[in-house]
Amino acid sequence: MRLSKEEKAYIAGFLDGDGSIHVRLKPNRTYRYRFQISPAVVFYQSAKEGDHLKWLNKLLGIGYIRKRNDGIVEFIVGDSDSIIALLCNLLPYLRLKKKQAELMLEIIKLRKSVGTAEDFLKIAQKIDLFQNINYSKKRIRNSLEVERTLRKERLLTP
Amino acid sequence: MRLSKEEKAYIAGFLDGDGSIHVRLKPNRTYRYRFQISPAVVFYQSAKEGDHLKWLNKLLGIGYIRKRNDGIVEFIVGDSDSIIALLCNLLPYLRLKKKQAELMLEIIKLRKSVGTAEDFLKIAQKIDLFQNINYSKKRIRNSLEVERTLRKERLLTP
Numbered sequence: 684m685r686l687s688k689e690e691k692a693y694i695a696g697f698l699d700g701d702g703s704i705h706v707r708l709k710p711n712r713t714y715r716y717r718f719q720i721s722p723a724v725v726f727y728q729s730a731k732e733g734d735h736l737k738w739l740n741k742l743l744g745i746g747y748i749r750k751r752n753d754g755i756v757e758f759i760v761g762d763s764d765s766i767i768a769l770l771c772n773l774l775p776y777l778r779l780k781k782k783q784a785e786l787m788l789e790i791i792k793l794r795k796s797v798g799t800a801e802d803f804l805k806i807a808q809k810i811d812l813f814q815n816i817n818y819s820k821k822r823i824r825n826s827l828e829v830e831r832t833l834r835k836e837r838l839l840t841p
Numbered sequence: 842m843r844l845s846k847e848e849k850a851y852i853a854g855f856l857d858g859d860g861s862i863h864v865r866l867k868p869n870r871t872y873r874y875r876f877q878i879s880p881a882v883v884f885y886q887s888a889k890e891g892d893h894l895k896w897l898n899k900l901l902g903i904g905y906i907r908k909r910n911d912g913i914v915e916f917i918v919g920d921s922d923s924i925i926a927l928l929c930n931l932l933p934y935l936r937l938k939k940k941q942a943e944l945m946l947e948i949i950k951l952r953k954s955v956g957t958a959e960d961f962l963k964i965a966q967k968i969d970l971f972q973n974i975n976y977s978k979k980r981i982r983n984s985l986e987v988e989r990t991l992r993k994e995r996l997l998t999p
Contacts (some may be wrong), residue, residue: 692850700858716907776851779893
């Protein structure tokens with residue numbers, strides 16, 4: 684991913700205006716700790732402006748385009764290495780979503796070194812922080828559900 | 842308004858993502874041609890992110906902040922000279938809203954040389970074009986209302 688300073692600044696502005704940096708915890712029994720950590724950087728546009736996201740997709744060389752049923756087109760960057768590359772490029776220029784970007788990079792780093800259920804729970808607690816930064820109306824504490832599940836399955840020592 | 846290339850690119854990206862470039866025609870009997878031409882470049886944010894717009898307001902040194910009742914904060918640039926200065930800086934970096942910016946600059950230029958009701962009607966027809974570019978759901982033809990009024994008041998020769 685080779686971007687000029689102006690391209691980085693433009694994309695940072697566009698992400699600040701109309702994008703999202705978030706991590707979801709999805710229950711999935713096939714995973715060691717029963718939850719899948721699903722990070723994403725997403726850009727949105729109406730279907731009629733979908734070409735703009737295709738241009739961005741091609742420029743960055745990562746992620747994929749998804750057309751939703753409600754007429755919104757999403758450009759999603761979901762794999763860790765691509766997210767790291769993208770956010771490291773944008774970080775100097777991000778303003779509104781700088782904290783989310785830093786938290787995302789921290790979570791991806793932590794995920795790479797998970798050794799125990801305790802480590803996993805710590806990541807879930809970090810993911811909770813997104814809701815405070817993103818001013819989400821839902822105040823679901825993902826980490827409480829993770830903790831309950833890990834205890835129930837005796838993966839976490841009491 | 843002295844901006845670095847990166848600042849111009851960032852603001853262009855932010856405007857492309859979450860801003861608006863539009864012209865309204867407001868009926869106003871105190872105006873020579875019975876309508877006020879009201880151009881605006883607007884940036885939006887939730888009230889909690891209002892500081893970001895204050896930063897932008899200060900950086901650009903133009904426009905003003907308005908807090909709406911629904912919790913949205915707007916940073917509005919509404920006077921012609923400020924709009925010209927802003928858009929000329931952003932034009933090389935705008936992508937999604939480049940056409941709107943060019944149309945806006947054209948309308949502001951035409952407005953400065955209005956001599957007759959016919960000239961005024963031509964501007965109203967240009968303003969109609971915004972609805973096509975902005976994919977507005979409302980298909981109000983402002984110029985038809987302007988033409989009707991100008992004829993009724995015998996400002997426009999039949």
